[in-house]
Amino acid sequence: MLKIFNTLSSRKEEFVPITDREVRMYACGVTVYDHSHLGHARGAVVFDVVRKYLQRKGYVVKYARNFTDVDDKIIKRASESGATWKEIAEKYTDEYIKDMERLGVDRPDIEPKATEHIRAIVELVERLVARGLAYESGGDVFFSVRKFQGYGKLSKKTIDDMLSGARVDVNELKADPLDFVLWKASKPGEPAWDSPWGKGRPGWHIECSAMSMMHLGETFDIHAGGMDLQFPHHENEIAQAEGATGKPFVRYWMHNGFVNVNREKMSKSLGNFFTIKEILDSYDPEVIRFFLLSTHYRNPIDFSDQSLQDGRSALDRFYTMTEALNNAIGKNYKPGPYTGEEISPAADALIKSAEGFLRKFDEAMDDDFNTASAIGSVFETVRDINRVISDTELLKNDPHIKDALAHARDALSAASKVLNLFGRDPEDWFGRSRAKIRIKADGERLAGIRDGLRALGVEPASDNTLPSAAIDGFIADRNAARSSKDWKKADEIRNLLSGMGIELLDSPEGTKWQIKE
RNA sequence: GGCGACGUAGCCAAGUGGUAAGGCAGAGGUCUGCAAAACCUUUAUUCAGCGGUUCGAAUCCGCUCGUCGCCUCCA
Structure with missing residues (x-):
């Protein structure tokens, strides 16, 4: 039974999708104004594994991850660099896609962009205005936070908390300091689209509500993103979506922890970030993926050279075993059908180990996608296999041992598909296939x-x-x-x-x- | 100030009531011309500290200390 930690309830809940064998999930992607760093990679990698594990469980997964391609930061970047905002957005969109591909992240089924959904966004804002939850002011449109029952239910904040929290955005156009913008009037030279409120562009949170509902329905299964998106971004998404539809927006909210550097959040503002590109200069992409999956996704993970090097050593251990195993039984050897004869104790033990591994792997993944524990089980199996192949007598004399080893290899390969780790040819891992x-x-x-x-x-x-x-x-x-x-x-x-x-x-x-x- | 998370070996990291996975690093041994790998043995009587609940707690409750995050664009 798959359990997912749902931010909405702050507990692990049994996962039951809305439609029997189908899962619809949405993850907040990136704002494309700069190189992406390891922190961005973490979310992408983690939710890629979530998707793959759901597929292993037999679900048909419809997965969307957006690009925010119109935004203040993009506009600012454009004016600094001399490029147009569109060029900036395209450049970093392409780069993100390439980075993710190298990290073994599969493309989502849908990659919606804000600028391609202006119509849906405007319609959603209109619905909110019609329902009295939003109002126009000076060409901007704001959401009336106090009019939405349940605002704060995701981030567990009350209206009073938010006010006492201190800094309230001073904007005389707002009726209430808590209100947030749905639609912004464009200044001359800024990207602009026609709307009932004049030329403007979407606010910061509306695109995700509009695009997720358009592609996945007004209520869907999983919505994911970084911890820092809980408030205000996801809180506002809920307000916008549920305010407009009157239906529950999302069943399970998932949030991944940060990548830290010296125990502090890796971020643009602190300047302590490492871009994916620069880390890839020194490390194999699989090392980065391994590192990101070696900690449970909700815990913080501290970035350091040491951690990456440890990861590389661990992968060396895995691929050393793979190579020895390939030598022992052949790369493409498949176990034959079971003929009913009695199996030797050593072969029997290894087959049991392989079966036990798959059970433990699934148990770990069922427990809120515990990849760290799942990887631990992989290495227990590595030792069991090594134990057998280091015994040359056994290898020579036991008629069942090859089949048992092949079974173990198959078990590991099933896990490897979910993690997208441990799946390469050792020739490639050890660099021998380089020209x-x-x-x-x-x-x-x-x-x-x-x-x-x-x-x-x-x-x-x-x-x-x-x-x-x-x-x-x-x-x-x-x-x-x-x-x-x-x-x-x-x-x-x-x-x-x-x-x-x-x-x-x-x-x-x-x-x-x-x-x- | 409000809300929340975390504190497990030299380092990283699982483990949410039944007696501490796994990786890296270290020590000894087997093997080896050397080296590496692999295997065997070994490295936390103990889970930040102090109390409490329980037959039993790293796991539940309370307090203390420490670290971090969100409350403002941020994965």
């Missing part, structure tokens, strides 16, 4: 490496790269040295490659190499 190796060194060390390579008969390119194929030659040289017990030369070659970040691994099957970042 070129970059020598990460400079100064004297670089010169030393170049000399060493030249001595072995390979001239590095001027951009300090060399073709991956050259490594095989070095390995052959070293193995020739090893067979004549020329340990000194063998070690020289190992050290030379190690100096440029390439590690050689000897095994009975031969020597492999991998890049250690």
Whole structure:
């Protein structure tokens, strides 16, 4: 039974969708005025996993995530840079899509943009005006917060709290300081659309109410976003939607925690943010995804190089196992049909472990998408598999062990589809499928490496790269040295490659190499 | 000031009433020309502190301390 922590009730609730086998969900995306940072990535990755897990549970998921492509910050950015607001929005929309793709986030089914839904937005504002919940003032249209029963039910605030909270927006056009804007009159040069109240543009919260209801219906299942969107953004969305329809807007509200830096929220205003692009310069995208999923989505997660490096080591462990497993039973080996014969204890234990793993994985995910716990179970299975493949006698003599290993691999693969982690070919993870190796060194060390390579008969390119194929030659040289017990030369070659970040691994099957970042 | 979250080993992190998952790092061992990996053993008698409820609490209740977030655009 899937349980979801619902912000509305502040507790875990059993998930029951409105329509039997269908789930309609909406996540607040980004305002496209700048590069996206790790914090933005967290929400996208987390809700991507939510979507994939719902699919594993057999639901047909209709998933929408918006782009806010008209907004004060975009306009400001445009006036600073000389580009048009549209160019700014398009540039960062494209960039976000690319970033997310690299992080293994699938495109949502619907990616609505505010500017493409002006008509729906205007209609929603009109409905609110007609119902007496909104009023026009000087070309702006405001929502009358006090007229909406239940304002504050999501963020657990009362009207009094909000007033005593301190800073109230001073705007003489508002009838009440608590009111918020639905439609803004445009100043000359700003983006503008026709409306019953004159030329204007949408306010900050109305687009999400309008677009989600248009694509998913007036009541839908899940609405997600960052913790900081709870108030005022989502509170206002509820007021707008329920004010207009008189129906419940959303069944389950989900909010993800922040990415912190030194225990403080990563944010533009603090200037302590790392863009996805720059982190991808130093880390494999899967490392970032692993890092973001290694903590429960509602807890804060502290960003540091150390955490990322730990994640990389953990993934190394996983893919080392995968490679050994592939060597042991073959990459494409599938278990045969069960013929009814008695199975050896070792094989039986491994099959039970694989089944136990899937059960634990689903239990963890059923418990409000506990990816951290789910990943823990993955590594328990990794150890069980390693235990078996390190026992060469067992591998050789047990007729059932290959099938058992294949079962375990299948179980992991089911989990891998949900997390979109652990699913790559080890060749790719270890960097062997790259065409070129970059020598990460400079100064004297670089010169030393170049000399060493030249001595072995390979001239590095001027951009300090060399073709991956050259490594095989070095390995052959070293193995020739090893067979004549020329340990000194063998070690020289190992050290030379190690100096440029390439590690050689000897095994009975031969020597492999991998890049250690 | 109001509302809320969190505090588990050297680090990261699960665990919401039944006696502390997992990852990283460390130590010893097996294997190995060296190295790496893997495996075995080991690393929290204890879950910020103090009280309380209970046969039993990291888990429930109260208080204290500490950290953070929202209340203003923010994932």
